[in-house]
Amino acid sequence: MQTSITRISKNSKTAVFIAGFFSRFFSIQTLIIILYAFFCYLMLKITLQYIPYDTDTAFLKIKQDVINIPFYKLAFFTHVYTAMFVLLAGFTQFSSRVRKFYPVVHRTSGWIYAVVVIALAGPAGFYMGVYSNGGLISQIAFCILACLWIYFTLMAIVKAVQNDFKAHREFLIRSFALTLSAITLRAWKYLIVFLFEPRPMDAYHIVSWLAWVPNLIIAELIIHKIITFNSK
Numbered sequence: 098m099q100t101s102i103t104r105i106s107k108n109s110k111t112a113v114f115i116a117g118f119f120s121r122f123f124s125i126q127t128l129i130i131i132l133y134a135f136f137c138y139l140m141l142k143i144t145l146q147y148i149p150y151d152t153d154t155a156f157l158k159i160k161q162d163v164i165n166i167p168f169y170k171l172a173f174f175t176h177v178y179t180a181m182f183v184l185l186a187g188f189t190q191f192s193s194r195v196r197k198f199y200p201v202v203h204r205t206s207g208w209i210y211a212v213v214v215i216a217l218a219g220p221a222g223f224y225m226g227v228y229s230n231g232g233l234i235s236q237i238a239f240c241i242l243a244c245l246w247i248y249f250t251l252m253a254i255v256k257a258v259q260n261d262f263k264a265h266r267e268f269l270i271r272s273f274a275l276t277l278s279a280i281t282l283r284a285w286k287y288l289i290v291f292l293f294e295p296r297p298m299d300a301y302h303i304v305s306w307l308a309w310v311p312n313l314i315i316a317e318l319i320i321h322k323i324i325t326f327n328s329k
Contacts, residue, residue: 136280137184147177163228176221179213180279186210187273211254214272219247231301238305245313246275267320274316275309282308 146155152164163169186206189195196203226239253268285307289300 133188136284137181139283140184140279141181144177144181147174150174159230160228166228168224169228172221172224175217176225179218179221183210183213183218183276184279186213187276190269190273207257211250214250214276215247215254219243219250222246229301229305231298231305234302235305238309242275242278242309245309246272249275270320271313271316274312277312278309281312 143155147157151157152170153161157164157173160169160173186209189202189206190210192203220243223240223243226236226243229235229239249268249272253265253272256262256265256268282304285304286300289295289303289307295303
């Protein structure tokens, strides 16, 4: 009897240890970081398809009708080549540890993020949106996305300069939610095609809005503390 109790006690301690280990190293934040790193890796693979410079590969194979329109190639490659900088620099802005112990990193990555979005990726995305697949429905969606992306990022900088850091963080959350549309667009596209097998243009109509509208809704829920997330 005593031996059985001892075994149960040891098993309980082992179970508690294992549960503690996983709760410590596999928290929600950790899983989010792992998923984010995975999707960044996928985005990097997409970017590398265009290195070296090639105008007849991957996505551009279906854009040959607009590839020679003035500035389209400039807009496309600017948008593609700056995507990774925005994804990486933006993610660092939400770490309280970085803000506290590495303020120079926080400020520098923040300025990199803002300059790239406002001066490069945002305008390039707007120009690409004008010639988006799917016609007017998709074009409106992507152009609105680009305008809001630039506006939210610009307002985040304005509020930081004004020392209104609460509003700065709120606008940055909105901005980064739209940055994540690069990831969510592809995730929704794969999911919708897998589940429903729609016609390509129908899928594009849907994902052109799904890519960013739900992101922005979630951002507002976070800002108003309906969804809570403790950054580390």
